[in-house]
Amino acid sequence: MTETFFPQALERARFLDECLQGEGRVVGPLHGLPVSIKDSFCVKGVQSTIGFVSFLEHPPSSSNSALVDMLLGLGAVLYVKTNVPQTMMVSAVHGLQPYVY
Amino acid sequence: MYGFKPTTDRIPFGGQVSGAMEGLPGLKPSAGLLATSLDDVELFMSTVIDGDPWRYDVTAVATPWQRVDLGPSPLTIGVLSEDPHYPLHPSIRRCLQNAVKALAGKGHHIVPLHVAPEQSVSYSNRVAFQYLTYGPHVDHVAASGEPLVSSVAKFASPMFTGPFPVNPDLDVFSTIEQLHRAKHRLCELWRQTWLQDKLDVILAPAAQCTAVPHDTFGWPPYTMLWNVLDVRFTCPQV
Numbered sequence: 001m002t003e004t005f006f007p008q009a010l011e012r013a014r015f016l017d018e019c020l021q022g023e024g025r026v027v028g029p030l031h032g033l034p035v036s037i038k039d040s041f042c043v044k045g046v047q048s049t050i051g052f053v054s055f056l057e058h059p060p061s062s063s064n065s066a067l068v069d070m071l072l073g074l075g076a077v078l079y080v081k082t083n084v085p086q087t088m089m090v091s092a093v094h095g096l097q098p099y100v101y
Numbered sequence: 102m103y104g105f106k107p108t109t110d111r112i113p114f115g116g117q118v119s120g121a122m123e124g125l126p127g128l129k130p131s132a133g134l135l136a137t138s139l140d141d142v143e144l145f146m147s148t149v150i151d152g153d154p155w156r157y158d159v160t161a162v163a164t165p166w167q168r169v170d171l172g173p174s175p176l177t178i179g180v181l182s183e184d185p186h187y188p189l190h191p192s193i194r195r196c197l198q199n200a201v202k203a204l205a206g207k208g209h210h211i212v213p214l215h216v217a218p219e220q221s222v223s224y225s226n227r228v229a230f231q232y233l234t235y236g237p238h239v240d241h242v243a244a245s246g247e248p249l250v251s252s253v254a255k256f257a258s259p260m261f262t263g264p265f266p267v268n269p270d271l272d273v274f275s276t277i278e279q280l281h282r283a284k285h286r287l288c289e290l291w292r293q294t295w296l297q298d299k300l301d302v303i304l305a306p307a308a309q310c311t312a313v314p315h316d317t318f319g320w321p322p323y324t325m326l327w328n329v330l331d332v333r334f335t336c337p338q339v
Contacts, residue, residue, distance in 0.1 A: 028148075066116050067114075067158075070149055
């Protein structure tokens with residue numbers, strides 16, 4: 001795990017419980033499902049350092065990635081961002097070429 | 102565990118952080134998933150795709166999730182042969198042989214694939230490598246003074262299998278054009294294979310080996326082939 005945001009996840013889970021038990025409704029087909037996402041995805045307020053120490057200088061993400069917004073809209077609980085390999089598994093003989101694939 | 106790499110431009114990829122320059126011609130990434138059952142893979146795919154991903158990301162096509170009923174007819178299954186430069190470990194070879202035996206036993210038609218050198222795992226991986234390395238490079242690791250992890254420091258690459266597909270001394274635009282032609286030829290050869298052999302699906306190893314000790318994994322040749330191809334063939338049975 002690279003980033004964790006358990007307090008927010010628990011708050012989200014409580015909100016989803018209230019929707020279901022209190023109001024009898026689901027937010028979407030993934031209601032309450034914990035989904036871990038790779039660190040390259042952006043969650044507002046959380047850093048995306050993608051395995052680079054130098055990226056710690058960047059501020060936390062100011063917005064969610066498209067898929068993150070979709071997962072939240074479908075009712076998922078996001079709680080953690082998981083490791084990506086250093087340089088995203090690509091390095092050239094002549095140096096490093098980080099690439100997302 | 103089931104890992105699933107969708108066709109590109111289906112699961113919205115946008116809004117991620119990358120260390121690379123964007124918009125350069127190259128391999129298209131795809132956001133896929135790990136799940137503990139095939140039912141969960143289908144739940145995720147159908148839910149996200151039927152959730153109108155085009156509303157969230159301009160790169161996601163607005164085509165609904167296709168629910169397919171294959172029916173009782175047997176499938177024509179092409180089996181990718183082992184690339185001599187990337188031999189399969191006995192466990193993987195055995196797994197593939199067992200799968201072929203089980204499928205043949207159910208009446209499916211098995212076709213061992215004969216691929217030309219220009220559509221091979223080796224060649225396609227060299228196309229991938231050149232695409233991944235021809236562009237400008239920013240060293241985000243050196244910027245902090247942190248060391249490379251040992252698997253990265255080994256600089257695993259597919260270039261031991263042959264030369265660069267395109268002369269690396271060409272100017273950028275010529276490189277882009279020649280790589281485009283090389284990749285197009287590769288895709289065309291696979292299109293012909295798909296049609297001539299009347300394939301419904303290809304069975305292939307995902308890797309040479311099973312899990313390796315931590316921080317020793319290098320280059321992924323058998324999955325890289327499909328990243329380079331990025332084709333949209335469909336099962337003719339459907």
